[in-house]
Amino acid sequence: MNFCYFRNRHISLLCILIFVLIIFQIRPAGSRIYIDIHSALQEKIPIAVPAFRNESGDIANQPLANNMADILSNALSFSGIFQVLNPAVFLQDPDKMGIEKEEIKFSEWKFLGADLLVRGSYRIQGERFEVKINLFDVIHQKLLLSRSYINSVASARDTILRFADELMLELTGELGIFHTQIAFVGDATGKKEVYLADFDGSNIRQLTNNGSMNLSPSWSADGKQIAYVGYKRGNPDIYTVDLTSKKIERISMRPGLNIAPAYHPNGGKLAATLSFTGNPELYLLDTRGQILKQLTLSWAIDVSSSWSPDGSKLAYVSNRAGKPQIYVLDVNKETTTRLTFEGDYNTSPAWSPRGDRILYTGINDGKFNIFMISPDGRELSQLTGGEGNNEDPCWSPDGRLILFQSDRQGTPTLWVMRANGSDQRRLRLGLGGSHTEADWSPRLTRMVP
């Protein structure tokens, strides 16, 4: 199932604090706030990313000039926040143009409509790869961010994405999502297996390879483990895989269902649906699969849980009122409230990283679509519509993007949209077959190899 988490509440609070500091103290009065982190409806910011300047001047490494600008442009476009200007309209040859403030002709960039400008340069000496990147506010002719990196040529993509993360931190008060990955289920081999890919769909790796059926990948809050459901031993059991050691453990193998794992945001435990009593109920398990607590007790189906970012509440699906609807359980108070009342079929909730929204899959006019609602049941909105069936949403860890599956082009594939439903685009996955049940990782300190 799809549960995208923020790493933890403290980091979330820290980011908000940093943001507040940026607004009120670091920025001089009158300076513009580029991105309001609480607004999903902002217009895209025009940004120019000309080719990087090759300081060593050697032809062999010249392609990097465009490659690095492309990597950065693609990442910034993917974020849904920026409109990256088409380099064809640029007025100067980027290789002849300096990267320091005094060398920039701001009036030209302003004329082209850019609010922001990124200028980068690189120098290669043997194995040593130096990159310097500056971010300018074109309107106020001001240097906003300057970073230098020393690395190897092989890590050019990682270096650029690191800058992109820092650019986001500078502009929004929160790191970008460029060091995240997605887990999903693909059937390119003819069997459903769990795959991993980078945030933008590149760098695909097959995580399970057992030829049975593997479903519902879920990232742990620290990004070090993935839980999934596997039929390898003839029953839907819950497995966990350690992404560093690649060690796989079967943690819940009770008779009946062992499905829908969802790691707790503070780690150490996970919610799951088990049906050994004859009825699917939610349980809290430790990471070895021992039951810590039974969370639901009803005659009906209880499944597909998603934790609130503080770990105190659980949104889940129950059909105790006859049709599947979303409910919210306060785990400590042991109180349950029904969240959705519109429609006859509401499933697969996904609680936002900031805690202020819950996504789910609903049905109208015979088609499945993505809806969003506040945890108090207000502000219901429909995010997809008119294009096939759209299901199983999950959040990017910064809460700006939503990943979901859609059959609008036939076979179900993964799509990305902004949190307001705009900018829907297919994730570029170089893999055949269907792609389903995606889950977005938290920010990773180290990308899973």
Add this chain to the structure above:
Amino acid sequence: MGKSKAWVFGAIMLAMLLVLGVSCAKKTVTMEAEPMEEERAVESAAAQQSAEEAAAAREAKLAQMSEADRQREEAAMMAEEARMRAFVDEHIHFDFDKYDLKPKAMMILDEKAAYLREHPEVRVLIEGHCDERGTNEYNLALGDRRANSAKNYLVRSGVAESRITTISYGEEQPLCTEHAESCWWRNRRAQFQVR
């Protein structure tokens, strides 16, 4: 459903034809029986094994009988095997997002319960399935409830619970893949495997 009933009828008709053919041509019954065996499309390994065992037992028994007895016994055993095939081939169906048993499903389960009562050695695996609509996890739970609905009915009909296991495949193993109700109703099913 209709197909399976037709099969049972066909099997009985074939058995009768066989009996007639034998009396006219005076061939031995056992020689004729083997092509019949081969024509059967045996789906599961378990079912195949039981079919083979049944065939061996039948041949042994037939060898010791008079021709008239053999013919009657042959027809009875064919009918018995047809029942076993029907047990595996006849699925029960559900409405969208439902796991309550419809009258027709109960009729089929009554036949299955009778078969299981008469064959106490048979163990059964009930698979719960859904159509493609809706989310995968909810459908796994729905398939689980469908399999358990069938199981509970059989238990209430006098079949020991220990003889029945269930598994849900949700929407993951459809019988057909067109995106229309003509196909979806077939996929919303519980199906039965002899173990």
